[in-house]
Amino acid sequence: MSDAFENIVGAFQPGPTPGPGRTPGPVGMAILLICWIALGLMPFVFSVRDLQLATGRIGTPGTLTVLSCESLGEGRYDCKGRFVSDRGGEVVMVDASPDSTAGDVKRAQLTPQGDRAVPTGTTGLVAALTMPFLGVGVLAFLPYVFLYVFKARRGRRAAVILGSVLTAVSLAGVVAGLVAASS
Numbered sequence: 001m002s003d004a005f006e007n008i009v010g011a012f013q014p015g016p017t018p019g020p021g022r023t024p025g026p027v028g029m030a031i032l033l034i035c036w037i038a039l040g041l042m043p044f045v046f047s048v049r050d051l052q053l054a055t056g057r058i059g060t061p062g063t064l065t066v067l068s069c070e071s072l073g074e075g076r077y078d079c080k081g082r083f084v085s086d087r088g089g090e091v092v093m094v095d096a097s098p099d100s101t102a103g104d105v106k107r108a109q110l111t112p113q114g115d116r117a118v119p120t121g122t123t124g125l126v127a128a129l130t131m132p133f134l135g136v137g138v139l140a141f142l143p144y145v146f147l148y149v150f151k152a153r154r155g156r157r158a159a160v161i162l163g164s165v166l167t168a169v170s171l172a173g174v175v176a177g178l179v180a181a182s183s
Contacts, residue, residue: 029149036142043135047128053109054124061086064108064117066100083110083117099182123180130177137170 024032052058062085069079081096092110094117108117109124118124144159 033142033145033149036145037139040135040139040142043131043138047131050118050128050131051125053111053118054120054128056109056120059109059111059118061107061109061120062117064094064096064104064106064119066096066102066104069096069098069100069102081117083108085110097181123183126180127177130174130181133170133173133177137167137174140164140166140170 023029049058062083064081064083066079066081069077072078077098077100079096079098079100079102081094081100083092083094085092092114094110095115096104096117097119107120107124109120110117119127141159141163144156144163147156147159
């Protein structure tokens with residue numbers, strides 16, 4: 001019994017600390033920083049289309065009525081709705097946001113493909129900003145890491161303060177976006 005206990009305790013003991021030669025070299029560090037920057041910029045790139053829809057720059061404005069929401073299991077839903085354009089014309093059957101409820105009626109924007117309708121107005125805009133706020137959180141401490149990698153002593157404290165403020169703003173924006181998306 002004591003051998004099992006020692007194995008468990010041994011699993012939580014700190015390992016060797018990296019010394020000279022155990023950290024990435026300049027090329028490895030450059031690759032890691034490029035990957036970090038790419039990871040932080042991806043939410044901005046992938047949210048452009050949703051922001052354009054939420055602000056009405058692309059798509060067709062109208063009204064979405066959610067007709068049904070089918071449970072796919074594990075908290076996932078597939079919702080279908082009816083979209084009526086403000087310009088009139090035919091009624092289009094579309095995919096609705098998976099966080100909708102059957103019977104919801106809301107202002108929406110039809111995608112140019114005509115297969116999906118997304119909420120517009122303040123709620124739609126705040127929901128569309130969720131991913132950019134996540135990107136801000138990913139990039140928040142990047143200035144500090146650059147200062148650390150280049151062994152700069154000056155400005156680290158300011159970089160930590162900036163990173164903390166950006167992380168708090170990011171967290172608030174992500175929570176607000178998730179609340180807006182679910183309402």
